[in-house]
Amino acid sequence: MIGTISYLVFFATTASILAIAVLGLNLQWGNTGLFNGGVVAFFGAGAYGTLILGGTPQDGHLGGYGLFYPLALLGGMIAAGLMAWVVGLLTLRLRHDYLAIATFGVAVAFENLMRNAEWLAGGAKGVRGFERPLRDALGDGFLYNIAFFFTVLIILIAVYLFLERLVASPFGRLLRAIREDEEAAASLGKTPSRIRLTAFITGSVILGLAGGLYGTFYAFVSPQDVLPTLTFQIWAMLIVGGAGNNRGAVFGAFLIWGAWTASGWALSRFAPIEAQLYTGSMQFVLIGVVIVGMLMWRPQGLLPERLVVSQRGSKE
Amino acid sequence: MIQNLIDGVLTGSYLSLGAIGLTLVMHILRFANFSHAELLSLGAYAALVFDALVTALVPVLAAKLGPLSLTYALLIAILISMVLTGISAVLIDRLVFKRVREKGWELSMVFASFGMALIIRNVIGLIFGLSPELYSKDIAFAMILSRDPLILVKPDQVFVLIAALALMFVLHLILSRTTFGYALRAVAENPSLAQVNGVNLARTVTAVWLIGGGLAAVAGVFYGLSHQVIPVMGRDLVLPIFAATIVGGIGSVYGAVLGGFIVGIAGNLALVVLPSGYTPSIPFMLILIVLMIRPHGLFGEARA
Amino acid sequence: MPIWAHRSMPDPLLQVTGVTAGYVPDLPILHGVSLTAERGQITLIIGPNGAGKSTLIKAIAGLIPVSAGRIALEQQDVTHIRPDQLAAHGIAYVPQNDNIFRSLTIRQNLDLALRRAGGDATARRDRLLAQFPALDEKQRDKAGTLSGGQRQFLAIAMALATAPRLILMDEPSAGLSPKATAEVLDHARRLTADGVSILLVEQNVSQAMKLADHCYILAEGRNQVDGPAAELMGDKVVGEIYLGGRRMGAA
Ligand SMILES: Nc1ncnc2c1ncn2[C@@H]1O[C@H](COP(=O)(O)OP(=O)(O)OP(=O)(O)O)[C@@H](O)[C@H]1O
Ligand SMILES: [Mg+2]
Numbered sequence: 001m002i003g004t005i006s007y008l009v010f011f012a013t014t015a016s017i018l019a020i021a022v023l024g025l026n027l028q029w030g031n032t033g034l035f036n037g038g039v040v041a042f043f044g045a046g047a048y049g050t051l052i053l054g055g056t057p058q059d060g061h062l063g064g065y066g067l068f069y070p071l072a073l074l075g076g077m078i079a080a081g082l083m084a085w086v087v088g089l090l091t092l093r094l095r096h097d098y099l100a101i102a103t104f105g106v107a108v109a110f111e112n113l114m115r116n117a118e119w120l121a122g123g124a125k126g127v128r129g130f131e132r133p134l135r136d137a138l139g140d141g142f143l144y145n146i147a148f149f150f151t152v153l154i155i156l157i158a159v160y161l162f163l164e165r166l167v168a169s170p171f172g173r174l175l176r177a178i179r180e181d182e183e184a185a186a187s188l189g190k191t192p193s194r195i196r197l198t199a200f201i202t203g204s205v206i207l208g209l210a211g212g213l214y215g216t217f218y219a220f221v222s223p224q225d226v227l228p229t230l231t232f233q234i235w236a237m238l239i240v241g242g243a244g245n246n247r248g249a250v251f252g253a254f255l256i257w258g259a260w261t262a263s264g265w266a267l268s269r270f271a272p273i274e275a276q277l278y279t280g281s282m283q284f285v286l287i288g289v290v291i292v293g294m295l296m297w298r299p300q301g302l303l304p305e306r307l308v309v310s311q312r313g314s315k316e
Numbered sequence: 317m318i319q320n321l322i323d324g325v326l327t328g329s330y331l332s333l334g335a336i337g338l339t340l341v342m343h344i345l346r347f348a349n350f351s352h353a354e355l356l357s358l359g360a361y362a363a364l365v366f367d368a369l370v371t372a373l374v375p376v377l378a379a380k381l382g383p384l385s386l387t388y389a390l391l392i393a394i395l396i397s398m399v400l401t402g403i404s405a406v407l408i409d410r411l412v413f414k415r416v417r418e419k420g421w422e423l424s425m426v427f428a429s430f431g432m433a434l435i436i437r438n439v440i441g442l443i444f445g446l447s448p449e450l451y452s453k454d455i456a457f458a459m460i461l462s463r464d465p466l467i468l469v470k471p472d473q474v475f476v477l478i479a480a481l482a483l484m485f486v487l488h489l490i491l492s493r494t495t496f497g498y499a500l501r502a503v504a505e506n507p508s509l510a511q512v513n514g515v516n517l518a519r520t521v522t523a524v525w526l527i528g529g530g531l532a533a534v535a536g537v538f539y540g541l542s543h544q545v546i547p548v549m550g551r552d553l554v555l556p557i558f559a560a561t562i563v564g565g566i567g568s569v570y571g572a573v574l575g576g577f578i579v580g581i582a583g584n585l586a587l588v589v590l591p592s593g594y595t596p597s598i599p600f601m602l603i604l605i606v607l608m609i610r611p612h613g614l615f616g617e618a619r620a
Numbered sequence: 621m622p623i624w625a626h627r628s629m630p631d632p633l634l635q636v637t638g639v640t641a642g643y644v645p646d647l648p649i650l651h652g653v654s655l656t657a658e659r660g661q662i663t664l665i666i667g668p669n670g671a672g673k674s675t676l677i678k679a680i681a682g683l684i685p686v687s688a689g690r691i692a693l694e695q696q697d698v699t700h701i702r703p704d705q706l707a708a709h710g711i712a713y714v715p716q717n718d719n720i721f722r723s724l725t726i727r728q729n730l731d732l733a734l735r736r737a738g739g740d741a742t743a744r745r746d747r748l749l750a751q752f753p754a755l756d757e758k759q760r761d762k763a764g765t766l767s768g769g770q771r772q773f774l775a776i777a778m779a780l781a782t783a784p785r786l787i788l789m790d791e792p793s794a795g796l797s798p799k800a801t802a803e804v805l806d807h808a809r810r811l812t813a814d815g816v817s818i819l820l821v822e823q824n825v826s827q828a829m830k831l832a833d834h835c836y837i838l839a840e841g842r843n844q845v846d847g848p849a850a851e852l853m854g855d856k857v858v859g860e861i862y863l864g865g866r867r868m869g870a871a
């Protein structure tokens with residue numbers, strides 16, 4: 001019994017962290033129409049940043065600054081934001097493809113750097129020696145996990161409320177205006193590239209926050225955590241949930257994470273032993289089919305965007 | 317150093333072939349096609365299958381061409397693979413991209429292409445297994461061009477370079493000498509004006525996919541000849557090919573050719589100063605440099 | 621039915637009746653526009669900026685969807701024509717901007733336009749070039765290097781490549797010097813002598829009026845006034861309202 005509950009808490013914590021990430025992506029893609037092909041890099045920057053800043057001293061690589069935890073987490077978010085700033089500055093003035101390619105490239109380079117640069121973050125071994133905050137008070141067991149889950153949940157709610165207000169604000173209307181018709185927005189005297197940059201950085205900082213929480217949860221991060229897989233998963237969550245709708249984003253995160261976990265479990269349990277090697281391939285095919293299928297048959301997602309101003313709607 | 321340069325040129329020859337199709341698709345259909353590199357895998361595996369098939373049916377064709385490890389059977393298989401990969405590219409467009417495009421949401425095509433990349437790559441893995449395959453199990457002996465410094469070139473590599481250059485030359489002739497080529501360039505520059513001048517857009521799109529797919533197939537086989545054929549080759553090639561199109565300027569065929577060689581050479585020269593583990597990051601570095609100093613690439617034009 | 625829908629001459633070349641069209645569904649720019657172009661004539665369309673002149677031409681050329689009304693060429697329905705089929709119906713279109721391929725050479729531009737012309741394409745290209753000496757000299761240059769007037773001539777030459785019965789010309793004098801404008805418009809007039817009909821949109825009202833046979837005034841996507849060009853030019857009210865540059869109210 002306690003085993004099931006503790007598994008559920010574990011599942012819900014991971015799903016909530018991913019939901020925060022999906023919310024960040026939703027601001028970029030759903031609300032602003034910015035394609036982030038390297039979600040995992042910003043997520044990873046948050047995780048690595050938090051652990052390096054907040055961890056204990058390590059031999060052979062950067063880190064061990066033992067920063068007060070909230071500051072470490074903030075540092076991780078800033079790292080993600082800085083990366084977004086550089087990429088955005090270089091690409092947001094150009095046609096859409098460039099952002100997609102550059103962000104994809106960032107993710108490749110980020111993983112590559114983390115894997116190879118031992119002096120930076122431990123290379124393939126990853127960053128260890130991070131002590132989870134308040135561990136002395138709460139211990140390492142079930143209690144800690146429950147407490148951590150509620151913290152994540154509160155942060156998720158806070159991010160959700162923040163984004164809901166942002167989207168309803170004049171700034172949010174501006175974002176949609178730019179997404180729908182850049183020229184018209186520009187003719188209103190707004191500079192679309194600056195506004196898009198703001199949205200892109202904000203979304204990336206939220207991705208960094210999710211990454212930081214993820215790193216905290218496992219008290220460990222390695223290049224295995226920043227593989228492109230995560231990018232695809234987070235997208236699938238957003239597309240299935242409904243781009244443009246924050247509630248859809250959260251819903252999609254839980255749904256897809258549940259489906260992913262369940263399919264992995266089912267494949268490992270019921271697939272013949274020779275096929276076990278191919279579990280990953282099968283899951284990827286499924287994710288690809290989900291993405292393509294949703295785009296073709298239900299591009300608005302399960303919970304569509306509520307505002308009906310979009311040209312997309314009218315063209316269908 | 318010279319060895320790196322030579323290896324870079326050889327890498328460039330298949331990157332260029334891959335980038336040509338990608339740049340055309342990106343320019344004419346206006347989306348970054350992340351599944352283009354999977355056409356290279358598709359072509360490489362199709363050639364593998366037909367090589368085995370032709371060899372089994374007509375054993376005499378298993379003879380090698382001169383000093384090459386390449387057999388007549390493989391040569392025929394490459395031609396078949398070009399056609400099949402071209403047709404696959406057209407089919408993928410009809411079944412997926414065209415439908416998304418017609419919904420009027422251009423940006424979603426990038427998503428669709430990611431999804432297609434995942435599907436193609438992993439279905440190939442499921443069918444052919446995850447371990448690498450080779451076109452020829454014989455060890456190809458390298459020619460020693462010089463002993464000090466030691467410079468080695470395999471006959472296959474020379475063939476790859478010459479064949480790639482020949483294909484590019486044929487494409488150049490088509491683009492610069494035939495009205496079909498003018499029509500392609502016209503559509504790239506101004507689709508609606510091209511239409512008004514009697515160019516059928518749908519047919520041009522089909523032609524672009526056929527050409528892009530055919531060249532991708534050759535590129536995939538050449539990659540396989542130089543390295544090995546693996547299901548994840550698309551994953552490793554997608555960024556270098558994108559880098560080639562950006563360096564050359566999106567939409568420019570000549571830019572893609574030059575960009576491919578630049579990316580190939582840069583990747584190999586980087587080995588002189590950086591550990592080989594960093595090679596996958598080099599294309600991204602090139603993209604950053606180009607975006608900083610010349611965002612529209614060597615031959616590209618600004619286009620919103 | 622408005623009078624302009626019934627101009628008296630029998631069997632016109634082009635008959636546009638009550639066309640409603642726009643760029644986005646449910647947002648028409650043209651509201652039931654009608655017009656007639658006679659054989660061998662220059663039919664002029666004028667109107668303030670944003671009146672929908674280019675939109676009308678694009679609707680005829682099949683570049684934007686027509687949601688109501690009918691377009692007929694010699695009694696044959698061409699309302700939902702595909703733009704790449706224009707030439708097959710004897711129509712050519714010279715757009716307002718970007719009407720040549722800058723990255724192709726002059727000769728390649730012409731060869732592209734001649735692609736479906738059949739017969740001896742080289743001979744036809746030479747005949748076209750003979751009409752435009754300025755282009756003949758620069759055959760192998762990129763069209764992007766041409767001057768404004770030369771570009772218009774190239775665009776007109778490309779239109780002529782398919783031996784059309786009707787040429788749709790959208791502001792061929794835009795951005796040209798007065799001298800180049802006169803040359804381009806004169807050339808248009810000479811074409812009608814060879815039996816080609818022209819539907820011309822122009823901002824240079826006074827010059828164009830002198831050439832035109834019949835003239836339509838369009839504003840806010842609707843027909844306003846039409847009549848023989850000579851008559852309209854003499855008409856005080858029309859002259860004052862239009863040439864004064866004030867926006868026309870709804871008729
Ligand atoms: N591509 C387009 N998409 C949406 N609306 C357009 C487009 N092109 C023009 N319009 C709108 O259609 C209306 C008519 O434009 P049109 O270009 O037909 O005017 P025009 O009479 O040719 O003016 P001008 O003298 O400036 O060329 C304008 O309100 C314009 O904003
Ligand atoms: Mg106009």
